[in-house]
Amino acid sequence: MTTVLDTTRAGQAAAAGRDLGSLEKTPLERYVAPARPSLVGLSRPELAAALGAIGVPEREHRMRVQQLWHWLYVRGARAFDEMSNVSKHLRAALEQHYTLDRPELVAEQVSVDGTRKWLVRLPGEQPGERPHEVECVYIPEADRGTLCVSSQVGCTLTCSFCHTGTQRLVRNLTPGEIVGQIMVARDRLGDWIERAPLAGAIVPTDGGRFVSNIVMMGMGEPLYNYENVRDAMLIMADGEGIGISKRKITLSTSGVVPNITRCGADTGVMLAVSLHAVRDELRDVLVPLNRKYPIAELLAACRTYPGLSNARRITFEYVMLKGVNDSLVDAKELVRLLKGIPAKINLIPFNPWPGTKYECSDWEQIEKFSEVVFNAGYASPVRTPRGRDILAACGQLKSATEKLSARERMALRAMAMTD
Ligand code: SAH
Ligand code: SF4
Numbered sequence: 001m002t003t004v005l006d007t008t009r010a011g012q013a014a015a016a017g018r019d020l021g022s023l024e025k026t027p028l029e030r031y032v033a034p035a036r037p038s039l040v041g042l043s044r045p046e047l048a049a050a051l052g053a054i055g056v057p058e059r060e061h062r063m064r065v066q067q068l069w070h071w072l073y074v075r076g077a078r079a080f081d082e083m084s085n086v087s088k089h090l091r092a093a094l095e096q097h098y099t100l101d102r103p104e105l106v107a108e109q110v111s112v113d114g115t116r117k118w119l120v121r122l123p124g125e126q127p128g129e130r131p132h133e134v135e136c137v138y139i140p141e142a143d144r145g146t147l148c149v150s151s152q153v154g155c156t157l158t159c160s161f162c163h164t165g166t167q168r169l170v171r172n173l174t175p176g177e178i179v180g181q182i183m184v185a186r187d188r189l190g191d192w193i194e195r196a197p198l199a200g201a202i203v204p205t206d207g208g209r210f211v212s213n214i215v216m217m218g219m220g221e222p223l224y225n226y227e228n229v230r231d232a233m234l235i236m237a238d239g240e241g242i243g244i245s246k247r248k249i250t251l252s253t254s255g256v257v258p259n260i261t262r263c264g265a266d267t268g269v270m271l272a273v274s275l276h277a278v279r280d281e282l283r284d285v286l287v288p289l290n291r292k293y294p295i296a297e298l299l300a301a302c303r304t305y306p307g308l309s310n311a312r313r314i315t316f317e318y319v320m321l322k323g324v325n326d327s328l329v330d331a332k333e334l335v336r337l338l339k340g341i342p343a344k345i346n347l348i349p350f351n352p353w354p355g356t357k358y359e360c361s362d363w364e365q366i367e368k369f370s371e372v373v374f375n376a377g378y379a380s381p382v383r384t385p386r387g388r389d390i391l392a393a394c395g396q397l398k399s400a401t402e403k404l405s406a407r408e409r410m411a412l413r414a415m416a417m418t419d
Contacts, residue, residue: 039098118184255290
């Protein structure tokens, strides 16, 4: 038997008997499939299997899958009866065994600048249990519409400045629940072929699609729900369906190193990395996953990210925490660390939440920090916050106060990404 030496810091820590347990929360709640599952979120082979299970002969699978794919992801069909080129008999069989359900939109807030925040309900774990809810933010701009999508209810990780990290309830979203957030957005905005756009909606003015860009930056750590997120992103990027190119899909991770390369190779989407600190001692505190995958390993994975080039840069996110990570020494070290990596830097004003010990850096400090980054050749826009008015009014949504800052956080982040 060969012994493989674990040379990672986590491996060394484990060998030294150091507890890395507090990095993650367990257990994850399970997803229980409904009796009649939804076809939303199934891959082509899975759709073929679903057809096979109700007796559709194999020779028809290819053609039927193509039809379903079109109705689901181009037309946004909500009922099998809409599928006019599918026989009545097959429509009835599909209806009997499956649905076209997506998550349910339960609340909406609209800002004067057109930003929309949606509270989306997923099926709960047990009948009668409090429903699982995630949030989704839509940011329209003149030349694009960006949707910020969630990958988990809560988050398994415990970043000390992030409110989602304190949430107890954690569940992975299924591919259908992830793709379903885009479908909910397209339903609400009227962004399907041959459907009327939502009256009064502020949408991109260049004639493009209302939802043209996706950022996986809502609740959860997408690379801790890797397979489901990967499958969902492959559906989003499918040119015969939802059709959002992989260049317009950005996944943000706190640094799950082994899945970074996999994600790039499997999907080719754009990468954003939540760096937030330039020294391991501090990053260990802010992003405890750093104790498992420290900065040097994280940046090594970034340097070899598949498809990386000046045209396809990695975005490094850096939350501005007063007196913690915002010194000019930190700014210079940030620039030094990223040398040689085709990168963009997003400075995100910290969004405080009840009970947090952190404060947002002063505006002048953010500007000075940004100047160092800018002088090193990086565009480092600090974005004008969007949706401020609805952030202020977010108590109007009936969810628990605990959730309010998660909404605010998402809006701020999504703003920072839409450059
Ligand atoms: N889990 C992933 C994606 C979701 S969080 C990740 O951590 O990258 C998306 C971004 O929001 C991350 O950069 C995260 O660090 C940042 N964030 C979390 N809480 C924040 C807060 N209170 N203020 C500003 N940004 C925050
Ligand atoms: Fe999870 Fe990201 Fe929040 Fe960290 S910052 S707790 S990884 S959602």
